Amino acid sequence: MDETDTRQAIKDTALELLVRHGYRGTSFGDISAALGTTRANIHYHFGNKQALVDEVLGDYMQATLSGLRAVWSAQGSSLSDQVEAMIAYSRARFSHFNPTGTEGHGWSLISRLRQDADLLGDRGRQMLGHFGVELSALFAEALSSAGRRGELAPNVVPADAALLFAVIADNAAPITLAEGGFERLERTYRSLRQMIENRP
16 A cells, blocks of 8 residues: 555544544554554654544544535525435434444544543544534535525524524434434434425
8 A cells, every 4th residue: 555545544444443442442553453554654654543543533523514515505405304324324423333223322423532532632522612603604504595585484483493403413422322213313304394394
């Protein structure tokens, strides 16, 4: 592998281990063993654990926000379509770490690192805070658009509905870890949609 491929392989392996075991439970030794490389090679590419985690988190956040923007701003999609696409997007991530659907493993790097926020550096904590801001803005725009399309019930304030969607999305992994697994998250999204949508 060239240096670019090696860096990406290290980040991919680190992502898997960080989601499964958190910041505390992931070391350069774990990453090197899983990848079949040396700790020195990881140090060469990233310097220290904090720098590696910051880069992995930054990439993950960018990919997540890009994926969610595609879901919630798709041309011609109704609110119902968007909610179903959101469920499908979440299910794909959930299934990667819970292939049979019954394991009860965490599946979100953001949720996992929030549990270890006291160990992150300033940059890592700032990124987690920024994610919440970006998520809220994304849903504010999506629900405002749904309101303009006449898809919200007359008494629904788009900003309030956006806040609820953002809270669900930001806590999706913990919701699935509660009783009910992924179906609990699915029901939560659909129940909120049914409560706010305009029905003939």
